[in-house]
């Protein structure tokens with residue numbers, strides 16, 4: 001199973017809207033990590049982040 005690294009989030013909020021299982025962990029408006037107890041690696045957040053702040057590693 002892979003994981004999603006978070007780098008340089010600009011707090012735009014786009015990923016918050018697409019994650020159907022509420023697995024993205026925020027500190028204020030910035031993404032700090034992913035909750036893998038909930039995340040199903042659907043990649044919607046990775047695709048929606050125009051800032052390329054969410055990077056999937058296999």
Ligand code: SF4
Nearest residue numbers: 009010012013015049
């Ligand atoms: S879409 Fe990207 S820049 Fe926007 S809040 Fe999510 S991780 Fe941050």
Ligand code: SF4
Nearest residue numbers: 019039040042043045
């Ligand atoms: S990969 Fe899918 S389930 Fe996991 S945090 Fe991103 S949008 Fe949510």
